[in-house]
Amino acid sequence: MSKAQFTDRLQRGIHVGGMEKTERRGGNSHKAQRAAEHGLFAEPPVQRLSELLGRIKSVIDGTFEDTCWVVAEIAEVRMNQRGHCYLALVEKQGDETIAQIRATIWSYAYRSLAAQFERATGEVLRQGMKVLVLAEVTFHTVHGLSLNIRDLDPSYTMGEMARRKRETIERLTREGLIDLNKGLDLPLVPQRIAVVSSPTAAGYGDFTNHLRNNPYGYGFSFRLFSAVMQGPEAEHSIGAALGKVAARAGIYDLVVLVRGGGSQVDLNCFDSYSLAAEVARFPLPVITGIGHDRDETVVDMVAHTRCKTPTDVAQFIISGVRDFEERLLDGQRRVGRSAERALREQRHRLTAALKDFRHHAMQSLGAVRRRLDAAQLRLTAAPGAALLRKTDESRSLQKDIEKAVKETVLRQGTRLEKLEQAVRHLDPVNVLRRGYSITSLGGRPLVSAEGIKKGTVVRTVLYRGWITSTVEESGDGQA
C-alpha cells in the first residue's frame, strides 16, 4: 500500500488495519461499512487515544525520572490569571529554531523564583532571554509534552546578559559610536530642554519640579516627548520620541532621558544596540537619568552625561546655567573693580602731576623772588635806588628791576672790556710784536748788564723765533 493510499483511507475514516478487502468498494454509505467492518474483524489492533498517550506517558515518566538542568532561550512568555507562567523554550541556530517545547512554572514556585531572579538580574523573564532551568519532563494526555520548571539559575542569565552587553559595547566602540555624543559641546546655557520620559513616571515629576523650583530663579522651558520607559515596547517608543526631537534639534539645547519611580526591572532596552546607537548619534547632547541601582547601562555609557536620577539631571542642568551666571557675576565684579582702580589711578596721577607742578612753580617763583630780592638789595644801595624808590609801588616793579639789572650788567660789561684791553696790552707778545725782545740767561730774563762777562752765551726770544749770542762787550749805561 502506497503512502498516498494510506492517507486516503485515513481521511475516509477507515482503519489501516482494515485489510485489502475494504478497498475499491463503491458507493455504499460509510456508516454502514464501518459497522460491518467492526463486526467482521474481531481483533482490531485498535486502541483508544488515551491508551496510546498513556503508554507514551509511562515511557516518558520511566525514562525521565529525574529533573535535569537545561539551557534554552525564551521564545514566548505569558502569565495567566492564576499566576502560572507559561513559556515557549527554544534553541536556535542562527535564525533557525532547531528545538522547541512548552514549559510551565506553576504559580506557587513562580512567586519565589521570579522574585529571586529579578533581584539577581534586575530583569523579568522575557522573550529573547537565555535561561538555565531545572526541568522536569512531563507528559499530560491532554496537554501533551512540556517541561515543568522547578528552578531557575539567574547567574547563567546574568552571564549571558553581561556577554551580550559586552558585545554591544565592543560593537559601538568599533563603529566609533561610544564617545560620539560626548564629543558634542554642552550648551553654554542649557535652558531649552527636550524631555524624553513617561508623563506618568515619578521621575519625570521630580525632574520638572526640581528645575522649576531652582533656588536661583532661572527660567527653563521644556517639552515632553512621551515614551514608554520600560518593557518590551520601550526601545521602539524611546527611539520614536528621540526621532521627533531630532527633527527639531535646532530649538533645543539638550535632550534628557529620564525615568524612575517605576519598577527597577525590565530596563533591558537601555542595553540595546539600536537605542544606544541612536543616542550616540544624536545631534544634541543627551543626558540620562534612568534611575536604577544596577551597573551603568549601555545607553548611559554612550550618553553625553550620565546622571543617576532625574533629580541629578535637573541639578546638572541648573549647575550649567549657574556656571554661566558665575561668569557674568565675575565679569560684573571685575568691571566694577577695574573701572574703580583705573579711575583711582587717574585721579592719583592727576594729583601727583598737580603736586609736581605746584612744587616746580614754587621753586621757580622762589628763585625769581630770591633774585629779585638780591637785585633789590644791590639796587637800593646803588645809584639806581632813587629810581627804584620812585617806582617801588608801581606795578612795573619787575620791569624796572630788569631794566636796572640790565643796566648794571651793561655797566659792569664796559668795565670788563676796558680791563681786558689793559690786560691785552700787558701781554709780552704784544710788546714783542712791536720789535722788543727778551734776552735771558739760564732761563731768567736779563734786565741788567751788570755782571755779564765777555763770552757769556745768552738767549734772545723774538716775536717770531729765538737766537743765542755770545757777549762781546757790555756796559752799564742806559740803552
Next chain:
Amino acid sequence: MGKRETGYKEAIEEIERIVAELEAENIDVDVIAEKVKRATHLITVCKNKLKGAEEQVQKALEELNQQDRGDDEPF
C-alpha cells in the same frame, strides 16, 4: 544651537573682552565710562534672559506646537 545661544555666547565674550581691556594698565580714562556702561548693559540683558527665559521661550515653543500638534503634551 539656536539664536539665543549665540546671544549668550557673544555677550559673555564681549563682557570678558571689556574686562580684559579695563584691567589693562593703560586704559584711556575717556573710554572707561563707556566700556563700563556697555558691560553693565550686556550683563543685565543676560541676567534677565537667565531668569525670564521661560516666558519667552515658552511662547516660541507654543507657537511651534500650534503648527504641529503631536501626541505629546506641551505644558
